[in-house]
Amino acid sequence: MFEVITGYLEKALKSRQTGSAVSPLLWLNGVVSVPCLLLSAFVTPPISYALFVLGAIVVLFSLYEYRSIRKINPRLLQSEKLQFQLAKLDIVASKGGPLVIDPVNIEFSHEPKALAAPTAEDEQ
Numbered sequence: 001m002f003e004v005i006t007g008y009l010e011k012a013l014k015s016r017q018t019g020s021a022v023s024p025l026l027w028l029n030g031v032v033s034v035p036c037l038l039l040s041a042f043v044t045p046p047i048s049y050a051l052f053v054l055g056a057i058v059v060l061f062s063l064y065e066y067r068s069i070r071k072i073n074p075r076l077l078q079s080e081k082l083q084f085q086l087a088k089l090d091i092v093a094s095k096g097g098p099l100v101i102d103p104v105n106i107e108f109s110h111e112p113k114a115l116a117a118p119t120a121e122d123e124q
Contacts, residue, residue: 021069022066037051
């Protein structure tokens with residue numbers, strides 16, 4: 001079980017994608033509050049109360065920061081990939097005039113991928 005969790009953590013650390021401004025808050029919750037809340041279940045009462053309060057404070061802090069980021073700039077909560085696409089659309093929209101699309105040179109994104117129909121080779 002521990003090896004599976006460390007494998008997922010290693011895979012997440014190797015990925016170069018960053019989600020949004022909330023990603024560091026989610027990491028803070030995962031690194032601090034989850035272990036504190038788990039340890040509070042197995043430790044004697046005076047220490048368990050302190051660990052539980054620490055984990056709860058981190059969660060409440062994350063919720064407060066999420067709310068403040070949402071008030072400042074809601075676009076920061078969107079993924080970077082979406083922000084780049086919206087910036088491209090803003091540039092195109094700021095040019096004005098008719099938009100001519102060349103159907104030969106349309107760029108397709110990687111996602112979503114269409115599922116290919118199974119072929120006779122796949123079934124064998």
